[in-house]
Amino acid sequence: MVDWQSILDRDGPVVWRTVYRLLGNRADAEDCYQETFLSALEVWRRQPVRSPRALLQRMATARALDRLRARYRRSARGEGSDPGGVEYDRSADPAPGPPEVAEAAELSGRLREALATLPAKQADVFSLYNLEGWSYQEIAAHLGISVDSVGVLLHRARARLRQRLAALAPDRVDR
Numbered sequence: 092m093v094d095w096q097s098i099l100d101r102d103g104p105v106v107w108r109t110v111y112r113l114l115g116n117r118a119d120a121e122d123c124y125q126e127t128f129l130s131a132l133e134v135w136r137r138q139p140v141r142s143p144r145a146l147l148q149r150m151a152t153a154r155a156l157d158r159l160r161a162r163y164r165r166s167a168r169g170e171g172s173d174p175g176g177v178e179y180d181r182s183a184d185p186a187p188g189p190p191e192v193a194e195a196a197e198l199s200g201r202l203r204e205a206l207a208t209l210p211a212k213q214a215d216v217f218s219l220y221n222l223e224g225w226s227y228q229e230i231a232a233h234l235g236i237s238v239d240s241v242g243v244l245l246h247r248a249r250a251r252l253r254q255r256l257a258a259l260a261p262d263r264v265d266r
């Protein structure tokens with residue numbers, strides 16, 4: 092029997108940070124968080140899981156990126172709201188003023204839009220390395236690829252993101 096309460100207590104905050112960083116919208120993050128744990132439950136029913144945290148983070152990243160892609164497809168078709176619709180919790184850090192919040196929202200929206208254009212494996216590697224702080228070795232073991240492949244995928248993801256962000260805001264990206 093799986094002790095879901097201890098898994099939720101231990102890994103829930105990591106899953107939340109993953110989905111919220113990628114989505115930037117509390118409602119979408121809450122839905123994605125729940126979907127991640129429901130999907131994990133299905134996996135646990137079918138097979139034993141060696142690394143719950145790794146499974147949960149991978150599922151959370153994949154679901155969040157799927158939501159981002161859907162959000163940008165809807166936006167491109169003129170459906171729904173602004174794809175950069177970032178919701179900020181002002182009680183968490185009251186220090187930044189409106190200009191800083193606006194700039195952060197704009198930059199976060201651009202990064203999310205650019206991340207949604209990456210191939211899935213590049214997006215996974217980029218997110219695990221840059222957003223979650225995993226090492227090359229951890230990512231390689233989790234994805235079942237070589238450490239060299241992690242480096243290549245990360246390099247390609249950074250190059251595509253740099254190119255995409257430069258196209259979105261040429262005056263803002265350092266080369």
